[in-house]
Amino acid sequence: DICKYLKDILSRKHYKTTIVDCGREAIENVNQTAYDIVLLDLSLPDIEGYKVMVHIKQKNPESIVIIITGFASIDSAIKTLRKGAYDYIRKPFERQKILKTIENALENKRLRNDRKKSEVALRESEERFRNLVENSLIGICIIQDKKIVYKNREQRKILGKLPDSFETNSLEFLHPDDASKVKHFYKGILSGKFQTIETDFRFSPSSKFKEQVDVKWGQCHASTFNYLGKEAILVNMMDITRAKELEYLVMIKHKMASLGRVAAGIAHEIRNPLTGINSYLYTLEDICDEDTFSTEDIEMTKRIAGQIQTASNKIESVIKRVLDFSRPGTPKMVKINLNQSLSEAIKLSSATLRKKGIKIKTSLGDNLPECYGDAHLIEQVILNLINNATQIMSEKDVKKIIKVTSYLENQSLFVRVADSGPGVPVKLTERIFDPFFTTHHDGSGIGLSLAQRIIADHGGTITVGRSEWDGAEFSIELPLEKRIGPR
Ligand SMILES: Nc1ncnc2c1ncn2[C@@H]1O[C@H](COP(=O)(O)OP(=O)(O)OP(=O)(O)O)[C@@H](O)[C@H]1O
Ligand SMILES: [Mg+2]
Incomplete structure (x- = not known):
């Protein structure tokens, strides 16, 4: 009969097949084994074929059900299609037709499996990236239509509670001295004048800048990109307060060192004339110790006075240069x-x-x-x-x-x-x-x-x-x- 005929043509194509004679037996079998394909005749001796189909689909949604139907029951065949049957074949059918339908069904199933696998992979990779971004040690936020549409944990930590709307005239958490710089950049990137910007600024992590609260330094890199099909700004931000403090300390250290060198320079410049003055004074003292002054002594005294004058002029000129340097005229810009x-x-x-x-x-x-x-x-x-x-x-x-x-x-x-x-x-x-x-x-x-x-x-x-x-x-x-x- 028809089952034997089917088994015969399928075996020749190396499909493994099982034949059952009635609905109940079909249900029992389906409960035991997850078949790839079930060829189901709608007119069964015991149960309605339609119910068997529903059972198969419930038990094993991956199984493909192909309905075999006579001309009379085409309506119900179509109904089963709506309930999840893959296709129906009308009796009498040709060998080629049935093989083609089965091949198509299997191919379809393979494709569906592949798609499901890549969907899972995509979801996993999305999840991985989300975790990466969320746990990044760099603050990341996305601004779209002047609103923050995403911010990661670090960003929330750095900037604290911020208004979600990011209007150019608000941004009140910025230090007043840095606000105009940041706004200038922000406007530039909104208008498309800049593609990327990089800047640092001071702010306090509250909705309004408060000098008394803790003032922090942020380094920010922003660039435009396409987010969910629309232009957006990707902002990366780092809290560089500590780095700035260290930079400041290094600068002070540098200044102190350079001040030390300056002092050494001044000392060196003054020491030479000073040594000269001292030795001239000794000579003067010697002359004064003598009982009588010869004209030679007087000449010598005059010469020494002149030399002392020169040396002291030199010291004065050093001091003048130091003063000139520390008080240069402010440039007239x-x-x-x-x-x-x-x-x-x-x-x-x-x-x-x-x-x-x-x-x-x-x-x-x-x-x-x-x-x-x-x-x-x-x-x-x-x-x-x-x-x-x-x-x-x-x-x-x-x-x-x-x-x-x-x-x-x-x-x-x-x-x-x-x-x-x-x-x-x-x-x-x-x-x-x-x-x-x-x-x-x-x-x-x-x-x-x-x-x-x-x-x-x-x-x-x-x-x-x-x-x-x-x-x-x-x-x-x-x-x-x-x-x-x-x-
Ligand atoms: N073009 C140069 N090539 C090589 N060394 C230079 C040059 N210009 C400056 N220097 C070095 O830098 C030092 C400091 O220069 P600076 O102009 O401050 O002082 P100075 O020329 O030595 O003295 P001053 O300019 O006060 O008369 C110089 O002594 C020299 O060693
Ligand atoms: Mg010079």
Whole structure:
């Protein structure tokens, strides 16, 4: 009969089959074994085929049920399809048809299994990432439509309880001195002017900044990205309060050390003339001890008085230089044309350079924007750098070139003064900016410290490196805008 016929064609395709004759037997079998496929005739001698189908599906939802039906019961076959049967085959059927349906069903099941597996894998990986982000030691939050839509544990710890809405005009937890900087960045990233920003700021972890509460330092990196199909800002944040405290301590230590060196410098400068004065005084004392004064003695006394005067003038000039250094005029900041200051300084030194056989090259950037500064002081800085280079190259038998370059980069103007001298030994690079540090026997060691002071007053930096001729290259950075906040 039909079952035997089916078993026969299926065995030939290496399917393992079991035949049962009635609904009850089918149910018993299904209870024991989870079949891949059940071929079920709807008209059974004992139970309605439909009920058997429901039972199979309940017992083992993964089993595929294919209904075999005569023309008369097509309606009920369709009903079973709705209840989860995979397909139905009408009697009489062809061998090819049944094999094809079974193959399709198995393939379908395999695909479903695969999909389920990848769904599980995806869920697991999502879970893993969520755990990673949630337990990260970096504060992470996502801002979308000016609202915080996600923040991890560390972020909640750093910023405390914050309003979820992140309007540019609120952000009241920021230190007033840093607020405008952060808001400027935030607006920039909202408007698409910046893609990423990196900044540090002070804040207090409460909804409103309170100086008396604990003020903290945060380092923040923010970038735009697509979150759930919409533009958002990913913010990474770190509590760097401790680092800032240490930085401050190191700075104080540095200052103390440098103060110590300054004191040593002053002591050294004053000791020589002082030793001179002392020995002159002894000689005077000797002369006074004599009973009578000869004209020679008087001459000698006069000479000694003159020498004491010179030595004391020297001491006075040291003191004057110290005072000049500690009280330089505050720069009168106006919009200036940097290249003009550079050209002026070059012009002033050109006579000396020519005399010493030093070639000066310039490469001044075209159309540089104006920057805030004191033209006179900047000129003084450049003169100092040119003088230093001139001095060191005159002492040594080296190629003699000085090159002055200016250019614009990242909202800052840069000036480089490079020379072809011997360069600054690496171990001295820190010290050359110290007041009174000099390697010249007649130098006072004030030039570079004054330059550094002036540039710092402009909100800029000055550093030393190697030039293309392996000499020294001093590099000055001047911000275009007046720097916001103390940095
Ligand atoms: N272009 C340079 N190449 C190599 N060394 C330099 C250069 N410029 C400065 N230095 C080193 O840095 C030291 C400090 O320079 P700084 O201008 O402060 O003082 P100084 O030139 O020695 O004295 P002053 O400028 O007060 O007369 C110099 O003594 C020198 O050792
Ligand atoms: Mg100098």
